[in-house]
Amino acid sequence: MTWTLQLPTGSLLTLNQRMHWAVKARKTAELRTAACYGARSAGIPASERLHLTLHYRPKDNRRRDSDNLMATFKPTADGIRDACLKDDTPDYLSWSEPVIHAPSADRTPALWLVVEARGTSMRATGPAASARAAACPVPTGSVDVAASTSTAWSTAKR
Numbered sequence: 533m534t535w536t537l538q539l540p541t542g543s544l545l546t547l548n549q550r551m552h553w554a555v556k557a558r559k560t561a562e563l564r565t566a567a568c569y570g571a572r573s574a575g576i577p578a579s580e581r582l583h584l585t586l587h588y589r590p591k592d593n594r595r596r597d598s599d600n601l602m603a604t605f606k607p608t609a610d611g612i613r614d615a616c617l618k619d620d621t622p623d624y625l626s627w628s629e630p631v632i633h634a635p636s637a638d639r640t641p642a643l644w645l646v647v648e649a650r651g652t653s654m655r656a657t658g659p660a661a662s663a664r665a666a667a668c669p670v671p672t673g674s675v676d677v678a679a680s681t682s683t684a685w686s687t688a689k690r
């Protein structure tokens with residue numbers, strides 16, 4: 533099974549950025565929360581193994597290194613772990629190098645995460661599962677992840 537989660541492009545992080553620690557922390561929290569809420573609202577079940585691929589479509593045609601997107605990938609992987617994995621070690625989570633696509637005609641940037649189930653579903657139990665569920669509650673109603681994360685990260689329990 534495969535799911536595609538839209539992520540906020542305003543929170544994009546790269547390994548070459550130099551920013552104030554508080555700005556970086558806010559963007560990191562937004563990405564983690566967006567991935568967690570996105571996984572919950574998409575109905576991704578607790579799984580024994582998932583595979584993640586981050587995709588980015590920039591607004592312009594400048595050359596970019598895909599490995600710079602690992603700064604964005606890490607908090608999204610943590611958000612997926614919060615939502616539906618026991619741990620984010622290689623035993624439970626695998627990933628591909630981030631993919632950078634050509635810009636669209638309307639020059640709108642986009643950031644999304646493709647989540648593939650590579651193992652059996654399982655029911656999350658125990659204290660660790662309860663702590664993860666509290667960190668990322670199941671959203672109620674219709675949730676626009678990209679729009680809701682700017683305030684949602686500050687209210688989510690850590």
